[in-house]
Amino acid sequence: MRALQYFPTIEDPNTRRTLFEVLQWILMGTDVVKNVNKNNASHAVLFEALALVMHLDAEKEMMSQCVALLGKFIAVREPNIRYLGLENMTRMLIVADVQESIKRHQAQIITSLKDPDIRRALDLLYGMCDITNAKDIVEELLQYLNSADFTMREELSLKAAILAEKFAPDLSWYVDVILQLIEKAGDFISDDIWFRVVQFVTNNDDLQPYAAAKAKEYLDKPAVDEKMVKVCAYILGEYSHLLARRPGCSPKEIFSIIHEKLPSVSTTTIPLLLSAYAKILMHTQPPDQILQNQIWTIFTKYESCIDAEIQQRAVEYLALSRKGAAVMDILAEMPKFPERQSSLIKKAEDAEADTAEQSALKLRAQQQPSNALVVADQHPSNGEPPPVFVGQLSVVKAPNMNNTEDHYSTEQVLSQENGNLSQVDQQPPSADPLSDLLGPLAIEGPPGATVQYENSAVSGLESGPDVVDGSAIVPVEVGTNTIQPIGNIAVRFHALCLKDSGVLYEDPYIQIGIKAEWRAHQGRLVLFLGNKNTSPLVSVQALILPPAHLKMEVSLVPDTIPPRAQVQCPLEVVNLRPSRDVAVLDFSYKFGTHMVNIKLRLPAVLNKFLQPLPVSAEEFFPQWRSFSGPPLKLQEVVRGVRPMALPEMANLLHSYRIAISPGLDPNPNNLVASTTFYSENTRAIVCLVRIETDPADRTQLRMTLASGDPTLTFELKEFIKEQLVSIPTVAQAPTPAPPAAPPTPQIPPNDPAALLADLL
Known part of the structure; x- marks a missing residue:
């Protein structure tokens, strides 16, 4: 039967009739029995027969019989049989004449969403949905979203959004569905989903008052997801004036509702809120003086924000809002979007792009030894001295995923029975709860070598555990450097792994600070390069050496840093996949006769x-x-x-x-x-x-x-x-003493100029 599926459809009526008689006998004669092996064999034949029936494009009556048979299989308790039934019923969706027959089993298919593997039930519901049952299916998906596994919530949300868009009986129902999706699974909702609802609201005038009212209703709740803040703030900024006559919807009240969310949002959302404030102020003509002063105060606050987008919007909105009635034309409502194909469907296709073959390749690559640390006592073949590494490093190999005997022989199972977590081990318990589990760690190295976790007195890149590949194990200073850093570089790096701003490196001539912001898989770092002296730093160069899993873009670094000046270098970071590898900043400058070259780890780390x-x-x-x-x-x-x-x-x-x-x-x-x-x-x-x-x-x-x-x-x-x-704490890490400071001149107490000069 598998071989026959590789041939064209049989046209000879006698051959087709004979073949269909055999297939009919298989379909009618297969049932679930107690013998597991017999079940497996007969079901293998049965499901191949079903595939051949679809290939031969059988009559509607036989197709309906196949659907009825599959309906029995998706109702049994055996999960494997139910899975195969759902899979084959999904394949039958390509036959137009049987879709109505499949709809009769909708209730049982929805029940299958409670299975551990819900993907087949989800795919089947997605494929069988049309204008007649879309409302029921989408509402079921919304209800199931609360209890769904985290790994499935993004796909569930995406498919619910696509079905709501394709088969919405009216646009107000579509708005309701998307807002419920964002409320229930905000972290798993892609931006494309709320972009799409904004497009629909903008393009449909009749929908705008309803959308604004719903946005106010959702935003007025105490706990609101950030994506909900974005979509509701945008809609209220554009259309809240349509609610002006309703109680509780004055411009001042709408502003208050939005502004309550400002302290809890990230920097990516603040520009959108500023736009909403400007729109509210624009619609309040003549202006409410109290409201105007409140909004102007916010704009003034963000005029000096480090984020360029926020700063620009604050400066421009403050200037525009002072133009009086002319602002009505400048900040008019957004024009209608051109009709375009939905990006959500493409999103669904991308989510299914990771094939089984790709997963196998990824797993095979994972099984290869991972050189997390590089052996340092090897000399290059060209006779040059080896780089100066700190501490004695060894090779850390990843465990072999196929060999479960060494490291995973006693799998820990968490069970919810009786409300307790039970430990299921293959060995009898001993007095020491961990004594039967203490096997060899996967740490290897040269004979007699041990991993050093103490800080070395050598100034440079310390052997911190976040350094995980050859590109990151580099000397902080070239051998000709005579300038010693101030403070412990490893401790500074470790501190920046835990916080988002601080000093990365400092010596007598320069200070390199970092301020970072992180959102999901993206980050923005700003390097602050400060010249501490009264002479310029020249020949300044900064090169980012990113690991393979990070996509990094840095703005141009000026060749010269003026005296007593500070320059800022923004750095955009995108995380592509999980890895412990660390990016390195290769930085050099010249001061007088000193040429300084340092290599520093950047705190764009896994956490x-x-x-x-x-x-x-x-x-x-x-x-x-x-x-x-x-x-x-x-x-x-x-x-x-x-x-x-x-x-x-x-x-x-x-x-x-x-x-x-x-x-x-x-x-x-x-x-x-x-x-x-x-x-x-x-x-x-x-x-x-x-x-x-x-x-x-x-x-x-x-x-x-x-x-x-x-x-x-x-x-x-x-x-x-x-x-x-191995991470050293600040208290444990020895900090080199800074260079001796020159003696402080004795300043007469009554000399204001001298006092000011000393402070500067």
């Missing part, structure tokens, strides 16, 4: 693309159980952990944007945590973490980590392990 995600037991346990084992769920016993109390460890994880969920694990010595990872290729992925500590020995623990991406699971596990084992 910057995490967002803490507190979860409840109802959300955590189904997700945890869905990851059955390697490579999506990895476990390792970690030795050499820096002894710390459990609250200190919880604070450490929290500082790396990993949210602790207290109370999920009844064992008080354990931690359960979760976070969301963002990248351009993988979008949002939920990561779940469990750490089991031994109260008798704080230097060892067992860590289990799970996510929907094998690369992310391994990289985040190694990242957390590095923080627990």
Whole structure:
């Protein structure tokens, strides 16, 4: 039957009749029995027969019989049979005559959304939806969204949005659906979805008052997702004047509702809110003096904002709003958008582009040894001296995903039975809760070599664990450098991994500061290059050496930094996929006879693309159980952990944007945590973490980590392990003493000019 599907459709009526008799016998004679092997064999034949029936383009009566048979299979309790039934029913959607027959099983298909693997049911509902049942299907998807796995919420939202757009009985229902989607799954909603609803509202005058009223209703709620703030602020900025006669909808009240959300939004949303303020002020003619002063105060506040977009809007809106009635023409309503093809459908196609073959290739690449640290005691063949590395480094290899015996023989299972987490091990329990799990760590190196975690007295790039490939293990200073840095470079880098602004490097002539903003998989860093002296710094060069997983663009750096001046160099960052590799700034300058070259790690590290995600037991346990084992769920016993109390460890994880969920694990010595990872290729992925500590020995623990991406699971596990084992604290790190300062001149107390000069 499989072979016959590779041939053209049979036209000979006698042959077709004979073949259909055989197929009819198979369809009628196959049923579910108790013998598992017989079931597997007969169902293999049955589903191949169904495929051949579709290939031969059988009569409508036989097609309907196939649909009825599949309807029985999707109603059984055996998940494998139900999965195959849904898959084959999805294939039958290409036959136009059977779509009405498939609709009769809509209730059972919706019930299949509760299966652990809902993708087949979702694909089938998506394919069978039309104008007659769109409302019911979309409403079911909206209801299911609250309890869906995190890994499926983005696809669920996308497909619900597409169905609402294609089959909306009226546009007001479409607006309702999109706003509900954003409310229920804001973090998993792409910007394309709310862009589309704005386009519909802008292009339909009759829809604008309704959309403005709904926007006010949603924005008036106490907890609002940031995407909801964006879409509602835009709609209210453009059309809130249409609600002016309704109670509670005066310009001052609308402004107050929007402005309440300003402190909680990121810098990407602030420009949109400023536009809404300008529009509200424009529609308030003659101006309300109190409202005008409030908005002008906000514009003035952001006139000096570091973000160029915010600063420009604030400056321009403040100037425009002072032009009186003329602002009505300048800030008129947005014109109608040209009709264009929806980008949401393309988004759905992109989401399915990751084929099984690509996944296999990714997994194979993950199984290769990963040189997280590079051996430093090798000399180049050209006879040149080796670069100066700090500490003695060794090779850290990734575990072999196929060999589960060494590292994953005792998989930790979280069970929600009786409200407790039960430990299911293959070995009998011992007195020491971790004694049966202490296997060799995957750390190797030269014979007799040990990994050094102490700071070295050599000034330069310290051997911090965030340095994870050859491009990042570089000397901070060239051998000819005579200028010593002020402060410990490793400690400065580590501090910037935890916060978004501070000093990256400083010496007697220059100070390099960083201010960063992070949103999902994107980041914006600004390098502040400050000349500390009364002579210029010349031959200034800055080169970014990005790892493969980061896309980085830096603006031009001036060749000269004037005396006592500071220049700013914006740097845009896009995270493509999970990795611990670190970008390097290769910076050089000349001061007098000193030529200084430094190489510094940039704090665009893995945790910057995490967002803490507190979860409840109802959300955590189904997700945890869905990851059955390697490579999506990895476990390792970690030795050499820096002894710390459990609250200190919880604070450490929290500082790396990993949210602790207290109370999920009844064992008080354990931690359960979760976070969301963002990248351009993988979008949002939920990561779940469990750490089991031994109260008798704080230097060892067992860590289990799970996510929907094998690369992310391994990289985040190694990242957390590095923080627990080797990151030095500020108190532990020896800080080189700064150069001796020149003696302070004695200033007469009554000499104001001398006092001012000293302050400057």
